[in-house]
Amino acid sequence: MEKKVEVSILCQIYGKLLTKKQYEAINDYYNNDLSLSEIAENNNITRQAVRDIIQKGVNKLFEFEEKLLFMKRTLDQDKQIQSIIEELNKIKENSSDKKIEKIINNVTKELICLN
Secondary structure: OOHHHHHHHHHHHHHHHOOHHHHHHHHHHHHOOOOHHHHHHHHOOOHHHHHHHHHHHHHHHHHHHHHHOHHHHHHHHHHHHHHHHHHHHHHHHOOOOHHHHHHHHHHHHHHHHHO
C-alpha cells in the first residue's frame, strides 16, 4: 500500500490519539494536500517545525497500528468478506433454486454493509 494512503487511513483510525497540532498537520499534508510551506504559513511556524510535527505524528500512528492492528484487521476482514461474496456468487450461478438465490442475495447485501 502506498505510504500516503496508509498514513491517511491510520490518521482516520488513530488521529484523535495524536496532539491537536499533529493531527491537523498530518490531515492538512496527507488529506488536504497542503505543502509544508502552506501549513507553516497557516500556523505561523517554520517549515522545519511542520516537518518535525508531521514526522513525530506519523511515527506515533505507526506505533499505534503496530500495537493495536486495527487497520490490518479491517483490511483482512474486508478481504474475507470479498472472498465470501465471491463464493456466494458461485453458488448462486450454479443454482436454479429461487429460495437459495434470495437467501444468497440477502446474505450478500448484509456482507456488503459490513465492508
